[in-house]
Amino acid sequence: MTDKLFYLHIKQLIFEAKIEESIKVKNGWKIRLDKTCFYPQGGGQPADKGWLDNVPVNDVQEEGDNIYHYLEKEPSGKEITGKIDWEWRKDFMQQHTGQHIISGALWKVGNYKTVSVHMGLDYTTIEIEAPEISDEDLMETENLANHIINSNLPLIFTWIDSKDAKKFPLRKPSPVEGKIRIVQIDDFDCVVCCGLHFENSGQVGLVKAIGKEKIRGNVRLKWKIGDRAYLDYSKKERMASQLKVLLSTSEDLVVSTIQQLKEEEASLKRKYSHLETQFAMVISDQLVAGKEILGNGNNTYGLILKSWQDEDELLIKKIIKNLLARKGIVFCLLNKSKDKFLWNIGCSEDLNFPFNEMKDKLLPLVDGKGGGTFPLWKGIGLKPRFTGEFLLKFKDLVGGLKI
Numbered sequence: 001m002t003d004k005l006f007y008l009h010i011k012q013l014i015f016e017a018k019i020e021e022s023i024k025v026k027n028g029w030k031i032r033l034d035k036t037c038f039y040p041q042g043g044g045q046p047a048d049k050g051w052l053d054n055v056p057v058n059d060v061q062e063e064g065d066n067i068y069h070y071l072e073k074e075p076s077g078k079e080i081t082g083k084i085d086w087e088w089r090k091d092f093m094q095q096h097t098g099q100h101i102i103s104g105a106l107w108k109v110g111n112y113k114t115v116s117v118h119m120g121l122d123y124t125t126i127e128i129e130a131p132e133i134s135d136e137d138l139m140e141t142e143n144l145a146n147h148i149i150n151s152n153l154p155l156i157f158t159w160i161d162s163k164d165a166k167k168f169p170l171r172k173p174s175p176v177e178g179k180i181r182i183v184q185i186d187d188f189d190c191v192v193c194c195g196l197h198f199e200n201s202g203q204v205g206l207v208k209a210i211g212k213e214k215i216r217g218n219v220r221l222k223w224k225i226g227d228r229a230y231l232d233y234s235k236k237e238r239m240a241s242q243l244k245v246l247l248s249t250s251e252d253l254v255v256s257t258i259q260q261l262k263e264e265e266a267s268l269k270r271k272y273s274h275l276e277t278q279f280a281m282v283i284s285d286q287l288v289a290g291k292e293i294l295g296n297g298n299n300t301y302g303l304i305l306k307s308w309q310d311e312d313e314l315l316i317k318k319i320i321k322n323l324l325a326r327k328g329i330v331f332c333l334l335n336k337s338k339d340k341f342l343w344n345i346g347c348s349e350d351l352n353f354p355f356n357e358m359k360d361k362l363l364p365l366v367d368g369k370g371g372g373t374f375p376l377w378k379g380i381g382l383k384p385r386f387t388g389e390f391l392l393k394f395k396d397l398v399g400g401l402k403i
């Protein structure tokens with residue numbers, strides 16, 4: 001049986017102990033000591049981190065009355081010095097104590113029952129048994145929790161037999177029987193819990209609700225607790241300062257300024273799209289005017305070849321739409337970029353253009369691929385240096401086809 005020093009001396013970070021058992025496991029060793037300050041994973045709280053004789057402790061688990069420390073290496077001696085990582089423990093003591101205060105406040109504000117808790121590395125979540133919580137109730141909960149923190153109430157820890165639990169004003173019944181640990185925050189809250197907590201509510205510092213989401217018909221609340229809330233405030237303050245400079249406005253006007261910018265952007269997009277449609281019409285007319293007449297007798301058609309460099313794809317799409325609506329036209333339009341080009345080949349609906357008959361002679365010239373169905377085919381070419389040859393080859397192949 002391991003002596004649990006962490007319940008007696010919450011701030012003891014260094015301890016001497018004897019190794020009573022060393023077991024080789026898959027990724028190292030599990031070590032049992034006669035006593036330990038290392039809190040094992042449990043009660044929603046992760047295990048302590050730290051070192052045994054400078055060897056990092058990766059995990060701590062409770063098995064019956066024993067506590068096992070998981071390390072990559074076995075400490076050399078039989079007597080070791082253990083050291084707790086205080087930053088890690090303090091963070092999770094803040095999460096845990098803060099969570100008790102928030103759950104107590106949720107109960108006081110609207111009889112919201114906490115059904116599950118998760119203490120993550122970024123934020124802590126509390127799931128309540130309710131399909132919804134109003135913004136007003138959430139704000140009242142946050143205010144009450146911070147009031148309890150500011151009141152610096154004492155936390156009282158009492159080991160009892162579960163038979164005597166009714167003597168305590170428990171917020172929810174004990175989940176286990178036998179020896180249980182009652183955690184009271186003065187007369188504000190009372191639950192059964194085996195985790196690590198501060199001795200005063202003030203040490204939590206601050207809590208801030210940062211969001212809510214629906215899960216399994218309940219609501220899950222996200223919280224920044226303790227130092228995390230201060231760090232989050234600093235981060236938001238930096239962001240607000242940058243936004244003020246970027247938008248040349250005061251903090252109070254940041255949101256309305258962004259709304260105004262978004263409305264202006266939407267209006268400009270509408271205007272731009274309208275102008276682009278008109279521009280596409282002008283270019284389409286120019287291309288049609290410059291077409292080369294191929295074929296003979298009554299069987300003639302116009303050929304359009306065009307190559308752009310880094311042109312707007314949406315503009316080209318609109319030009320293609322215009323060209324497809326004309327009669328008697330075959331076209332090949334290219335849009336070059338640094339290391340590739342996009343090709344579009346199409347024809348008017350009144351023509352019978354057999355693209356598939358020329359495909360295998362045309363595309364290998366530029367390591368090209370792609371396809372489509374009448375009257376439009378499109379794809380990519382990986383040799384933009386050969387777009388001139390590509391267009392000439394296209395013209396040559398079109399001349400040999402029966403259209």
Ligand SMILES: [Zn+2]
Binds near residue numbers: 043097183193196
């Ligand atoms: Zn607890």
